[in-house]
Amino acid sequence: MSASGNVYPRLDDAAADELMRNHASLEIKAIAALAATSHPRVSWYETATSRISENQLHELRLVILDIARSEGYPVPTPRRYAGFDQRVGPELLRRMNILPADASHPGVWMFISLVLLPDVAVWRWAADRHRDRFTGRQHRDTFRRLWSRAYAVGEHAAAQLLEDEFTGIMERTSIAGDPRVAKAVAAAHLSAVAKEPPVSRTDLLREAMKRIRRMSVVVHFPALDGAQLQRLLEEVYRDTLEAVGSRAQSS
Numbered sequence: 001m002s003a004s005g006n007v008y009p010r011l012d013d014a015a016a017d018e019l020m021r022n023h024a025s026l027e028i029k030a031i032a033a034l035a036a037t038s039h040p041r042v043s044w045y046e047t048a049t050s051r052i053s054e055n056q057l058h059e060l061r062l063v064i065l066d067i068a069r070s071e072g073y074p075v076p077t078p079r080r081y082a083g084f085d086q087r088v089g090p091e092l093l094r095r096m097n098i099l100p101a102d103a104s105h106p107g108v109w110m111f112i113s114l115v116l117l118p119d120v121a122v123w124r125w126a127a128d129r130h131r132d133r134f135t136g137r138q139h140r141d142t143f144r145r146l147w148s149r150a151y152a153v154g155e156h157a158a159a160q161l162l163e164d165e166f167t168g169i170m171e172r173t174s175i176a177g178d179p180r181v182a183k184a185v186a187a188a189h190l191s192a193v194a195k196e197p198p199v200s201r202t203d204l205l206r207e208a209m210k211r212i213r214r215m216s217v218v219v220h221f222p223a224l225d226g227a228q229l230q231r232l233l234e235e236v237y238r239d240t241l242e243a244v245g246s247r248a249q250s251s
Contacts, residue, residue: 005097006052009042010107019114028074032119076126089150089158106136109144157186164202188233208240
C-alpha cells in the first residue's frame with residue numbers, strides 16, 4: 001500500500017451515538033436511503049494532504065454494496081456472511097488505500113459503518129445491532145475488522161481464511177502486531193490446509209498456534225528474515241501435522 005495514501009472523514013462519538021439511535025428502529029431499506037458520502041460532524045487527519053473525495057467514497061459504496069447483493073443483501077443470509085467477509089476485506093485494502101495511521105482512528109470506521117455503508121453494516125449482523133459493530137473497535141467494527149485482517153495477512157490469505165482462523169491469528173498480538181509475521185503464519189497454515197490434514201482447519205491452527213506460542217518465548221519472530229521465518233513455520237506445521245496424524249491413527 002502506498003505511503004502516500006488517502007485519509008478519510010472521521011465521525012465523533014456524539015454523532016455516532018445519534019446516528020445509531022436514529023437507525024435503531026429502521027429497516028434496512030430506510031437506512032439505505034440515509035447513506036451518504038459526507039456528514040456535517042466529520043473531521044480529518046490534521047496534517048494530511050490527500051483527502052478521499054466524495055466521488056471515490058461513492059464508488060467504494062457501490063463496490064461493497066454489489067458484493068453484499070451477491071451474498072443476499074438486503075435479506076439476512078447468515079450462511080453467506082463468511083463469503084461476504086472474505087471478499088470485502090481484500091476489496092477494502094485495495095480500494096481504500098488508506099494511510100495506516102488514519103486507519104487506526106475509530107472515527108474513520110464510524111463514518112464508514114454509520115454514514116457510508118450503514119445499511120450493509122446492519123445487514124451483515126442481521127438482528128444484532130450491538131454498538132461495537134459501528135464504533136470502530138478493531139476486532140468488532142463491521143469494516144475495520146475486515147480491513148485489519150487483510151492488512152495483517154494480505155489479500156490472498158484474507159480471501160481464504162475462515163472466521164475462526166482469523167481469530168486464532170489476530171488475537172495473538174505478538175503475531176498480528178507484525179504484518180510480516182502474520183502473513184507468514186497465514187501462508188504456512190493455508191499451505192498445510194491444502195494437504196488435507198486429518199483434523200479440521202481450525203483444530204490444525206489451534207494446535208500449531210500452541211507450538212508457535214511456546215516457541216515465541218525463546219525466538220523473536222520479527223528478528224528473523226523472510227526465509228528463516230518461512231522455514232521455521234514450515235517446521236512447526238510439519239511437526240503439527242505429524243502429531244495430529246499420529247493421534248488420529250491411534251484413536
